[in-house]
Amino acid sequence: MHIKVLGPGCANCVNLEKNTRAALASLGMEASVEKVTDYADIAGYGIMRTPGLVVDEQVVLSGRVAKPAEIAQLLAGR
Template structure:
């Protein structure tokens, strides 16, 4: 699993990464987490507001910071 956190590195981006890591820990899942800060790459996902959460090249969330519990639900739906 490859997770990307899209955004310029703001507080919300940091919190999104933290929540994603917490969700992975709670689910005992391994994943590579990458931060994407390049605006052209962020735009290529069709995201107009950050932060964004992309899992295996599928945009799951944009413009807000979901809690770890919501991220767990989204990851479960992908499995």
């Protein structure tokens, strides 16, 4: 599984990455987590507000910071 956290590096983006790593740990899953900060790359995913979360090239969340439990639910079905 490949996960991308989209955002310019703001506090919300940092928190989304932290919560994503916590969700992975709670599920006992391993995945690569990549930060994408380039605006052109972020726009390529079609999101208008950051932070965004992309799992295996599919946007699953944008515009807010999800709690680890919510992210775990998104990841558990994959």
